[in-house]
Amino acid sequence: LEPASDQQATRRDEILAIAADCFGREGFDATKWAEIAEPAGIGETALYHYFESKNHCLFTLLARSLGEWATTYESVLRSGMAPADALATVVEATFSITDAAAIENRLLVHEQGKLSTSRASGREEATRLEALAAARRIERVWVDFLLDAMRQQAIPVGDPHLLARAVIGLLQSVWNWYRPAGSYELGDLGRFYTDATARLVGLRS
Amino acid sequence: LEPASDQQATRRDEILAIAADCFGREGFDATKWAEIAEPAGIGETALYHYFESKNHCLFTLLARSLGEWATTYESVLRSGMAPADALATVVEATFSITDAAAIENRLLVHEQGKLSTSRASGREEATRLEALAAARRIERVWVDFLLDAMRQQAIPVGDPHLLARAVIGLLQSVWNWYRPAGSYELGDLGRFYTDATARLVGLRS
Numbered sequence: 388l389e390p391a392s393d394q395q396a397t398r399r400d401e402i403l404a405i406a407a408d409c410f411g412r413e414g415f416d417a418t419k420w421a422e423i424a425e426p427a428g429i430g431e432t433a434l435y436h437y438f439e440s441k442n443h444c445l446f447t448l449l450a451r452s453l454g455e456w457a458t459t460y461e462s463v464l465r466s467g468m469a470p471a472d473a474l475a476t477v478v479e480a481t482f483s484i485t486d487a488a489a490i491e492n493r494l495l496v497h498e499q500g501k502l503s504t505s506r507a508s509g510r511e512e513a514t515r516l517e518a519l520a521a522a523r524r525i526e527r528v529w530v531d532f533l534l535d536a537m538r539q540q541a542i543p544v545g546d547p548h549l550l551a552r553a554v555i556g557l558l559q560s561v562w563n564w565y566r567p568a569g570s571y572e573l574g575d576l577g578r579f580y581t582d583a584t585a586r587l588v589g590l591r592s
Numbered sequence: 593l594e595p596a597s598d599q600q601a602t603r604r605d606e607i608l609a610i611a612a613d614c615f616g617r618e619g620f621d622a623t624k625w626a627e628i629a630e631p632a633g634i635g636e637t638a639l640y641h642y643f644e645s646k647n648h649c650l651f652t653l654l655a656r657s658l659g660e661w662a663t664t665y666e667s668v669l670r671s672g673m674a675p676a677d678a679l680a681t682v683v684e685a686t687f688s689i690t691d692a693a694a695i696e697n698r699l700l701v702h703e704q705g706k707l708s709t710s711r712a713s714g715r716e717e718a719t720r721l722e723a724l725a726a727a728r729r730i731e732r733v734w735v736d737f738l739l740d741a742m743r744q745q746a747i748p749v750g751d752p753h754l755l756a757r758a759v760i761g762l763l764q765s766v767w768n769w770y771r772p773a774g775s776y777e778l779g780d781l782g783r784f785y786t787d788a789t790a791r792l793v794g795l796r797s
Contacts, residue, residue, distance in 0.1 A: 413709065414705065414706060414708070414709040416621075416706065416709075417709050493705075496705070497705030497706075498705070499768070500619065500698075500701070500702030500703070500768070501619060501621065501702075503619070504618065504619040504621075504622050545784075546784065549776070549781075549784050550788075552765070552766075552769060553762060553765070553784075553785075553788050555765075556761065556762060556764075556765020556766070556768065557758060557761060557762045557765065557792070559761075559765065560757070560758070560760075560761020560762065560764065560765055561757075561761070563704070563705070563761065564757060571754070576754075579750075579751065579754050579758075580758075583755075583758050583792060586791050586792055586794055587762070587788060587791055587792045589791055
């Protein structure tokens, strides 16, 4: 038997997985709180033990998703690989994901606009700030990487902040239209976006 | 005196302008229907004469905004200009806009995910489909332009659908972070994105 706190953490992860799938497939607004409680096998009241509100659950998902992307990007872009190799590796990692993660990415791009409005509730606001901090980590690691690539003359000198936002925007935009079992496979997208990102940053070949 | 139908159309445009500003600045979910009625100088009940719901009002804004972008893109990208000139002109047009239009663009990128879920209400659904049709016009005009640029050997041959989505995604991503009176002016962004878009499509110099 797991200790109670581990059981709770496991249960919380199960609820998050169900919520990510519902929110991502049906849309956040269209999903009722009760629709998450039922497949999670708990009542709506018990659900409030884990999340204060539907928004708190959404922000928790966004903070986790952005935090995982920040960690992935940091591990590759700060690895000391040559810029061209690091770029190819990081774009490949972006598209080497499960269908569930692709649906979570769609949720992220659809709902991240909500992170720009502050919340009255303490727990919602704390989780919103956590998600924003992870988004800033993502921007910072790209800025540092691009600056370093400019110093190494692997890419032309330019504004690293604008270029970082352009690369992040380009890569994120995929999840607006990508659907598992649609016309494109993630492997095809990985190849296309590896070349597209290299062209966007002006990588010298 | 304007005829009643013109007066109604003018009033409807005033309401849309107020709604675009409120939704764009405070967020769609955070804006209450009453907050739009008050500055419009009408009661909540009268507001329902113009829009069935807050969602109907949002979809009307998205359909109008996407429709205007489709028309702008078509007028430049189908003008018969050389690909390099057409591309520079269209990106400049994207950033030669008012602050109010920039806020409306932010609303568009934050809320366009809602267009992927069908609605039960007839008027909401009709307006949603109108917005989706405008989004498809935007994609089509870019695909046609890129195909033609490939045939003219102005850009390398590749998948025009993926490339169109990449260009649209890159240009739209700006509105996620751009704020009037922020660190960047629209003129700077126009210059940066003209070069960035040219690199992304692989324009031969």
